[in-house]
Amino acid sequence: MTTRWSRKDLLGLRELSVDEINLVLDTADAFKQVGTREIKKVPALRGKTLVNFFVEPSTRTRTSFELAAFRLSADVINISAATSSLSKGETLKDTAKILEANHVDIIVLRHGSAGAAQFLAERVRSSVINAGDGAHEHPTQGLLDTYTIREKKKRIEGLNVAIIGDILFSRVARSNIFALTKLGARVTLVGPSTLLPRDFEKLGVTISYDIDEVLPTADVVNLLRIQHERQRKEYFPGIGEYIKLFGLTKERAKLLKPDCLIMHPGPINRGVEIDSELADGNQSVILDQVTNGLAVRMAVLYLCGGIAA
Amino acid sequence: MNEKKTNTSSERSILVMDAAAIRRALRRIAHEIVERNPDLQQIVLAGIPSRGNEIARRIADTISAIEKVSVPVGTIDVAMHRDDVGTRTELPVVRASTLPLPLEKRAVIIVDDVLFTGRTVRAAMDAITSFGRPAKIQLAVLIDRGHRELPIRADYVGKNLPTAPDEKVRLRLGEEESTEGVWLVKQ
Numbered sequence A: 001m002t003t004r005w006s007r008k009d010l011l012g013l014r015e016l017s018v019d020e021i022n023l024v025l026d027t028a029d030a031f032k033q034v035g036t037r038e039i040k041k042v043p044a045l046r047g048k049t050l051v052n053f054f055v056e057p058s059t060r061t062r063t064s065f066e067l068a069a070f071r072l073s074a075d076v077i078n079i080s081a082a083t084s085s086l087s088k089g090e091t092l093k094d095t096a097k098i099l100e101a102n103h104v105d106i107i108v109l110r111h112g113s114a115g116a117a118q119f120l121a122e123r124v125r126s127s128v129i130n131a132g133d134g135a136h137e138h139p140t141q142g143l144l145d146t147y148t149i150r151e152k153k154k155r156i157e158g159l160n161v162a163i164i165g166d167i168l169f170s171r172v173a174r175s176n177i178f179a180l181t182k183l184g185a186r187v188t189l190v191g192p193s194t195l196l197p198r199d200f201e202k203l204g205v206t207i208s209y210d211i212d213e214v215l216p217t218a219d220v221v222n223l224l225r226i227q228h229e230r231q232r233k234e235y236f237p238g239i240g241e242y243i244k245l246f247g248l249t250k251e252r253a254k255l256l257k258p259d260c261l262i263m264h265p266g267p268i269n270r271g272v273e274i275d276s277e278l279a280d281g282n283q284s285v286i287l288d289q290v291t292n293g294l295a296v297r298m299a300v301l302y303l304c305g306g307i308a309a
Numbered sequence B: 001m002n003e004k005k006t007n008t009s010s011e012r013s014i015l016v017m018d019a020a021a022i023r024r025a026l027r028r029i030a031h032e033i034v035e036r037n038p039d040l041q042q043i044v045l046a047g048i049p050s051r052g053n054e055i056a057r058r059i060a061d062t063i064s065a066i067e068k069v070s071v072p073v074g075t076i077d078v079a080m081h082r083d084d085v086g087t088r089t090e091l092p093v094v095r096a097s098t099l100p101l102p103l104e105k106r107a108v109i110i111v112d113d114v115l116f117t118g119r120t121v122r123a124a125m126d127a128i129t130s131f132g133r134p135a136k137i138q139l140a141v142l143i144d145r146g147h148r149e150l151p152i153r154a155d156y157v158g159k160n161l162p163t164a165p166d167e168k169v170r171l172r173l174g175e176e177e178s179t180e181g182v183w184l185v186k187q
Helices: A019-034 A060-071 A092-101 A116-120 A139-153 A169-182 A198-203 A211-217 A239-246 A284-307 B019-035 B051-067 B119-129
Strands: A049-054 A074-081 A106-111 A126-135 A162-166 A186-190 A206-208 A220-222 A261-263 B012-018 B044-046 B073-075 B107-115 B134-142 B156-160 B168-172 B182-187
Touching: A019 A139, A019 A169, A019 A284, A019 B168, A049 A092, A060 A074, A060 A106, A060 A126, A060 A139, A060 A220, A092 A106, A092 A116, A092 B051, A106 A116, A106 A162, A106 A284, A116 A126, A126 A284, A126 B168, A139 A261, A139 A284, A162 A169, A162 A211, A169 A186, A169 A198, A186 B168, A206 A211, A211 B044, A261 A284, B012 B019, B012 B156, B019 B044, B019 B051, B019 B134, B019 B156, B019 B182, B051 B073, B051 B107, B051 B134, B073 B107, B107 B168, B119 B134, B134 B168
Parallel strands: A049 A074, A049 A106, A106 A126, A162 A186, A162 A220, A186 A206, A220 A261, B044 B073, B044 B107, B107 B134, B134 B156
Antiparallel strands: B012 B182, B168 B182
């Protein structure tokens, strides 16, 4: 590991080099081990303050960042849209400047608009970690998915990874595509044509509208949540039809290789993207993703927040 | 590791230990560890990456040669336990620590190449106690160069080397004995 981390912020995976991605994954390996200790806490970020600034609701990502910060001995406060002055009309930039004036070192931002994290990062000295910006990127999810695949399969290069579902509105899909293609995986996107425009081919992936054709050769299937909150009627065929055409049912799962990993970023719509029993089955690594998310977020906070401002 | 020996006009390096001297010092440390720890089954050598690991392996090999017991060798990462992360412009690389568990009845012997300010050892003790509460912690170093900033001393020392604060101690350990040695580098 000779790569040096020189980024104040983590805004997306598109701009990261292969070495930088590997550095985060290797650093996460070291931090994952901390979770097995009797005292699951190290002083690496002692004295640093982190703000979880979640303008869009989230429980798992926010909790994961909060736990990651605790385990690094940073102090954490949580701000949600409802409790912040954003609801009184304060701009994002002003709220961020207020946080900075309070000597906050790291801002973890979840926001409904693509580019919000970058907007902020350019305007404050604090580190900004993108925890999801609209349909743009969700870098720590992309990293933890990549980490989980690498942990289980011992490699990324040459693997067939199918990302299935609501691609158009998915920041998780985008971050996964950037990380996995950089590391040499063959990524195939599968979904209804309304949610999977041909444009995505420009990112170096294959596009398919037939799930049954993709499943037999997949080493990993990553099922995305149908984002009901972002859908408009005309994009979506209806739940029954979606399950019939793209849902991972028990019947369809028989097409999978026995060692194919089943992933889902959560929260799961049980019985829609994935059959409930499959989500809890022995091919599922959904809970490993959660555990690894903590280690990956510790690594990201350590790398971005650790160097002197 | 594997720092180049530079001989620029402003720098002078003096060989203070050759391969044979290193071997003899580590053999003596191994004997002292045996002498002071009657229950050898309970000791574990915890090397601080990366040269502490190599030194710990050599000491463990010597102990198993003289006492016919195999001594576990672990790694103790100090990077994430340092108290100066935030004040540095370059981040230390973090590694996973591995120690045989549980530690409760064990004597953990921290092994490092050079003892200087004592801050690394302080961080190592913090790291070890996050795994449990060992019966005792001891410290073995190849070189003690002085200038402690914390109340820490080594239990086993290969060589006491008086230095000035601005001097450097350079150590090379490798596959080939002919290239091994410890040098004192004066600016």
